[in-house]
């Protein structure tokens with residue numbers, strides 16, 4: 001459509017709401033950074049997941065959003081979210097070992113994901129990444145013999161994402177119509193998915209509250225519970241905590257493991273690039289220990305692979321819809337308050353004006369061709385930009401690095417016997433663009 005109208009910025013109506021979509025790098029960057037464009041729409045499907053009110057961080061705006069975003073970032077960091085923290089790194093290392101064990105020697109519950117030298121992705125990866133987030137939220141993880149619980153959460157989250165259209169979609173224009181066409185309008189799927197996520201969060205909160213001790217705070221949930229006691233008439237409520245936990249668990253159950261799975265899919269298709277990563281890891285880390293965050297700066301190729309997958313396969317393709325909070329102008333056009341704003345970061349991350357051969361997999365684009373070191377600047381917008389920048393960015397990059405480098409240290413990955421690999425035509429659309437599950441051949445490295 002952008003090509004048809006010869007404009008990277010498109011204007012239209014979704015129902016009666018004016019809507020702007022940006023499709024190239026420059027306009028998307030401008031949209032993400034514009035101060036008047038930092039609101040979130042108040043839509044039916046968002047309320048559906050938060051007690052018919054507006055709570056959490058992901059879909060809120062104004063003072064509640066500003067306070068809760070600041071508070072959560074500050075205190076999550078204390079438990080290793082996005083910063084170096086020994087306890088967190090030890091826990092992640094244990095999780096990585098569990099994954100490597102699952103490939104080598106699957107227990108009964110993992111057998112559906114490991115068969116005759118092949119592994120099912122992203123499925124096998126979900127529990128480890130959810131556990132990394134749980135570690136910062138509660139100071140604990142779910143043991144391997146109960147990983148089914150985490151797989152259940154991941155199933156509910158995927159259902160949620162597949163049924164949630166980024167701009168809201170038809171069900172937001174005429175919410176009543178869901179009673180007539182429940183399946184067509186995705187409302188039934190959304191309600192079921194929300195229930196699945198909420199059940200997981202409710203159970204977690206019940207456990208945390210029962211064992212709460214204000215003198216021994218174990219993770220972010222305890223810090224929030226302590227704040228609730230100190231400030232009874234504030235935004236620190238049961239509802240806020242429940243929705244915020246869902247906000248954190250949703251990307252951890254999908255965006256992060258899916259990025260690592262896609263990295264392995266690309267490397268299976270590009271054995272030369274996989275060889276380069278193997279060589280780099282062998283030279284820097286060897287085989288006697290697992291890679292740690294200390295190795296990150298010495299493994300530029302591995303890091304470049306992750307950057308490239310985030311760019312080429314931007315799974316939060318249309319980001320999270322923004323909203324205009326006051327009348328303004330954008331690129332010479334009047335934009336009324338309330339306009340929906342959709343930044344197509346998937347397209348921006350492939351814009352040929354910024355990324356040469358933007359549709360091709362080329363981790364080398366992030367390396368200095370002379371020195372082989374990682375370029376300082378990564379213009380990719382996979383995590384957004386500005387005030388709404390994803391607060392999970394550093395945490396995600398660190399965790400993905402630890403998993404990908406350990407998997408490549410120990411295994412080689414190749415296209416499976418059935419020959420199926422995720423392709424752009426075959427992705428499942430939704431709030432997140434996700435691959436169908438796929439098998440890869442896996443061989444222990446000699």
Ligand code: HEM
Nearest residue numbers: 057058248251255256316319320382383384388390392396
């Ligand atoms: C590969 C992993 C991830 C990707 C690609 C990603 C991407 C994004 C994007 C594009 C946005 C929207 C930015 C905007 O509105 O302009 C976002 C927001 C957000 N992300 Fe992530 N994310 C990832 C992982 C995580 C993780 C692990 C967490 C938490 C545990 C997280 C928590 C959030 C929250 C709370 C917001 C809303 C921020 C706000 O509205 O202020 N994300 N993310």
